[in-house]
Amino acid sequence: MRSAIAVATAAVLAVGVVVLGFVAVGAYLDLGELRERRAAGDAALVTARAAAPDLLSYDYRTIEEDLARAGRLTTGQLTAHYRELAETLVGKAKEQRTVQQATVAGAAVEKASTDRVEVLLFVNMGTTKETPGTTEARQQVIQNRVRFVMVRQDSGWRVAELSTLLGSP
Template structure:
């Protein structure tokens, strides 16, 4: 009888250990899946940010409406509304100054990521020309908050970071 009880206890202990091990493996699998999903999201969002940043920060007084529409097509939520509202004040100012701004992406880096939302730092070289004065070339930094909307990465937030450095 004692041998049977000991065997039963040992079997129970082994079952509990097996269940705990399976639970731990399940948890590790889910963590690994989240890390893989975050890594994939980071790469996809960074690629989208690289493609969109120049469109969103470049414009020409001759094509300003189309430029803003193109920028808006990469945006979602309040940022898309912001681009729609720029027409009233920004377009007349750009036309008056005959301003042309051309941004080119030098590099991107992921600052923070989850599978659904990624903050991307974008380093840009921006050339701005207007009717008065020489063209100005500066290095800029911007943060794009990328979110998945209808299966596509879009920009939900865009902020330029202070400290533009003129290129000599």
């Protein structure tokens, strides 16, 4: 009887060791995926911080080049949106002599997978306008939050979506 109990105990322990082995392998694989997500988030965050001033700033004297540069940092429908901006914003910006300068005050990853990362940016926006018929330039500084959806494309990251508190483009 004692030998039957010993055999049963050994069998239960063996099954426990096998189950524990599977759990350990699963945890190790999950750790690898978490590390990949973390690395993707870190890389996309660096790109988003660098891209934000180019995407959100322009000068009426160089607006065509500014919008073209911004368009090269984007992908998909956002690229088309920047092309449309060239048609609508250029005339107004030149008429009002608008200069908009964006500076990233802070940024963080909200959600990350290996090929798609959502980044929240805190941006200070300074705008100067010289409206025709006035003698003084009007200046305004606002603090804004911007969300970029970054996607991995080729060997780097591009901005696929951009949204602000004022709405999406």
